Amino acid sequence: MESAELLKKLSAYMQGCEDKCIDLRTLTFDAKNGETGLSGNDEFYIFKRNTLKPKDAKTVHAMKQFCKMIKVPFTFQFRSPEYLRKQMVECWLPSLKGEKALVLFKCRRELENSYILRALLPVEFTNVSNVDILDKVFTAAGEDFKIELVLGDEKDDLVLHIRMISNDQFDAYGEQCSLSFMVTASELGAEALRVDTALFLNSSKSYILASYGGDPYFECQYEKIQSKELLDLFPQLITHLKGRIQSIRSKIQSAKELTNVVDAMATTLINLRLRKGIPESFHTTLAQSVQEKPITNMWDLAVRCSTIAKDFELNKRVKIERMIGDLIGLNFANR
DSSP: OOHHHHHHHHHHHTTTEEEEEEEGGGOEEEEETTEEEEEETTEEEEOOOOSSSTTOHHHHHHHHHHHHHHTOOHHHHHHSOHHHHHHHHHHHGGGOOGGGGEEEEEEEEEETTEEEEEEEEOTTSOOOOHHHHHHHHHHHHTTTEEEEEEEOOSTTOSOEEEEEEEEEEEEETTEEEEEEEEEEEOTTSSSOEEEEEEEEETTTTEEEEOEETTBOSEEEOSTTOOHHHHHHHHHHHHHHHHTTHHHHHHHHHHHHHSBOOHHHHHHHHHHHHTSTTOOHHHHHHHHHHHHHSOOOBHHHHHHHHHHHHTTSOHHHHHHHHHHHHHHTTOEESOO
16 A cells, blocks of 8 residues: 555545543433433533444443443443443542543534544644554655555554564665564554564565664653654655665674574573563464474574464464564664
8 A cells, every 4th residue: 555545545534533632520321212322411422332343342342441441341341331320420429529530532424513523642642643644654754765564554453563564675794674664553542552673584574673772762651742752753764774774784694693593592492482472372383393494593483483473363463573673683682
């Protein structure tokens, strides 16, 4: 998908979206026409529902945020009858004081006085839309990078993840590689705004993530983030990436020189199993791959792992790709 096409698509999804700062004490928990929500001032804010996937993350996002506010476990609220839900909310609302009662409602107009709740967030949440963020990314990247992957670009998705790769390839001891960066954003507060740098392997079409002291290149929870900060970030990132090519080549060479010693590789695979957040199914697939075709060096292991990572959902995939970067030492001390 071209950058202009993606921006046009996201802009279309923003039609009808509104952000309102509302005092919760002016609302009541209510139900109209089979829909559950919050009403007040002749307006009704509807919690999403999906009868086929009632616990789908996109469907229950706003309700989970609301439950966190009223300090009621989501599962209990979800399973409770409507009258009990109403009693819990009516008991909680009067206890709110001052600024704690003010909430940012991110909603989409359904009818004249009816809205679908997209998210309920603190009023400090900076409203930087996915469209604004990506517009700055594409402006900075220009013609030098192209979009390789888009995940979560449908209406009201919780997370939007874009991966871009450089048009310029470079050889690293027989490996054709490209520089890459990826942006993870959530205008609904589901995740922090995150920018990662990566190595794109042209042969396997897979990624190895770089870390900076074990963290992404940039991560921010949106609070008090400035548009200028984003505008300055991406040109600096691209310049920084290009300056790392020699260092990346050195990491690849070192990984290729670590020839396989059976005991050492067995220890490495055991250590990978100790990594938190890596799914067991990944280790099972990797073990099967090693049995079918032995691994000859650390670089071979990294490529094998990054190829397997493509089959996992986004959060798990990123963790695996970052683990691989750590494995070959693609961890830079400073920016």
